[in-house]
Amino acid sequence: MSNFACMKAEIITIGDEILIGQIVNTNAAWMGEKMNSIGVHVAQMTTISDTREDILNALKSATDRADIILITGGLGPTKDDITKESLAEFFNARMVFNKKAFEDIRKLFDSRGFKMNDLNKQQAEVPDNCTPLQNTAGTAPGMWFEENQCIYVSMPGVPYEMKPMITEQVIPMLRKKLGTDTIYQKTVLTQGMGESWIAEKISGWEDHLPSNVKLAYLPQPGIVRLRITATGNDKKQLEQQVEEEIIKLKKIIQDLIFGYDDDTLERIVGELLKEKNQSLSTAESCTGGYIAHLITSIAGSSDYYTGSVVSYANHIKERELGVNKEYLEKHGAVSETIVRQMAEGVKKKYKTDYAIATSGIAGPAGGTKEKPVGTVWIGIATPEKTLAQKFKFGNSRERNIRLTAVYALNMLRKEIK
């Protein structure tokens, strides 16, 4: 196991709740990203039912395919959680009481001022061939196995228990065995045009990419991410190669690019405002607080964001944002006049340098012939001027809210000077 960078990983998530679609498998995505970041190639993700037979079958096939097998789920204290027993059976191991695991659980309960019950005590029993991993946020210990020339790591399915286990224990343990990185990846983030349009525009550039450089299109609502992956031996050289390709790409679609890799519009806008020591407020109708939520999801946003008037009712637009009643009746709430007044109104009231305003018909009801569902006006007030733009999105309420937020944040970004 000397060269981990060539190793294949498989992620097995156990749980009927995923198979029947009651929860989305965010764990697998998060683990995929973490493995990718240390140069481990995730070749497959598998989700199975929490039954003994399915767990044993999945472990067997993954052992044939992969070198590192990450397993989540089925470790809770309740009766439908059987991963631990199935792992013991797979490795032909005995279940034993583990003192370290017990102490870890006791510490957790002490820190929370709770008393352990019998179910919790049972959680300190683990297969005798494993190294237990501490769970700093819950009662089920993780387990690290080295068998069949593979590494198996079993972790709880609860995300805030699994995540610190990966970052604080699993990744350092894997890094110890890891060879040189042989992958360099950078993702160019674009906003404003669809995948086909971009593909046609940059097809000449794509055709001339070196053979060790691969491009992938990753579309999201309102955003297309272009992921460039270079593989080889020398990380420094790969990085240079990718950067050179990005310089060429910029010459073609400069105006669409807003950031790289894990950047988000809300983070970029926040950083720009912080840098310039300027402030922002929002007045949201059709987005109903979603833009405020995105902005405040960034830690430290209180440095530049004062708040929002979510003006869902028209009388709030009038009273709180100083929108003109006559205009409101004449043009309707979804209009250039009103969205400009909303942006200027909140900027003045909340005493900020910039403001975003949104007004639209998110749907599914409320559309008319002149203003069908998906019609949205976005207004941006800056220290110098106010601008407004009309958009025609689609029929999905969720998507219309999301698209409005993405376009609004990018319009603002371009105005921050």
Place this chain on the structure above:
Amino acid sequence: MSNFACMKAEIITIGDEILIGQIVNTNAAWMGEKMNSIGVHVAQMTTISDTREDILNALKSATDRADIILITGGLGPTKDDITKESLAEFFNARMVFNKKAFEDIRKLFDSRGFKMNDLNKQQAEVPDNCTPLQNTAGTAPGMWFEENQCIYVSMPGVPYEMKPMITEQVIPMLRKKLGTDTIYQKTVLTQGMGESWIAEKISGWEDHLPSNVKLAYLPQPGIVRLRITATGNDKKQLEQQVEEEIIKLKKIIQDLIFGYDDDTLERIVGELLKEKNQSLSTAESCTGGYIAHLITSIAGSSDYYTGSVVSYANHIKERELGVNKEYLEKHGAVSETIVRQMAEGVKKKYKTDYAIATSGIAGPAGGTKEKPVGTVWIGIATPEKTLAQKFKFGNSRERNIRLTAVYALNMLRKEIK
């Protein structure tokens, strides 16, 4: 293939972007839920890379395991999309121009007023053994194959293209072949206590469940869902059996139960307000607009929701919500006094019957010894009174915001009379 209800389905999602964790596999969850709702058992979900070899291997193993194989991804117009070619190779089929598929694509372009490019025209080429499925929201047709005593359905990976294809075409086509339903499922939604606590509390009830009835715990932040599944021959009888068990369960944990199945707190609160013809406003500090976003994600919420003051800055709390400056300095923004004033302030200002207010330290910074990260006050103003409660959540900003919203909505729900 006479009895589809006993059939196993497998969902294959193709895409490096999932394996490296750049996107979360929401498609698989959505399809799992749809299959479950028509009584088809999803036994496995598999995510693989968009390479010819991995696609062929996954198709082969799924054919051994499953009867219905749903495939998404890799159908876009760009060069990294190779699912269609791999399917043709797997079935040993020829690629042919399909007139119906072409007409479907042309109609889509006409309706949007766009011109087709060469890449789009190529998308009308499909393997000669498939029935093309219309894509009403995009250019890549779906494909339905019946081979090897299996049904294979290949669909685009873009969710708003895949979803109507499933509901309008795939499900009706599957239903035609579907036998009697033999599953009845109901999920009881609880809020306020953890999984272990509930498990201990209801363990007697769980032990006495009939052998054909299965219980699963599905925890989410602040919420534990209890999914009860009965299997048998007579759907009516299964339904009765589950309802009887729920009546027994209610006697034990009545006060924790807020709804069933796909209910959400924001939807239930909305329905209660609508029913009573009452209105709501919110004043959000630590949740930063997230509660407003949840409420307005419900279509028709403008009937009862007037809006929110997202008062991120203290001067907004004073000026817009009438919070007392002296108290603010004495008690701090995260205090019972202030959260009560915020709730009463927005209720009065926005002229509503009810109001929610939140103030807390979401983290990761801003904690003190007296008020560590995760300290949150929630205030609820009703037509009769104002109440406030203190919570101590954890260290994750995202989770603290989510938990505050869940607890606040449930506190409000209990007060709506």
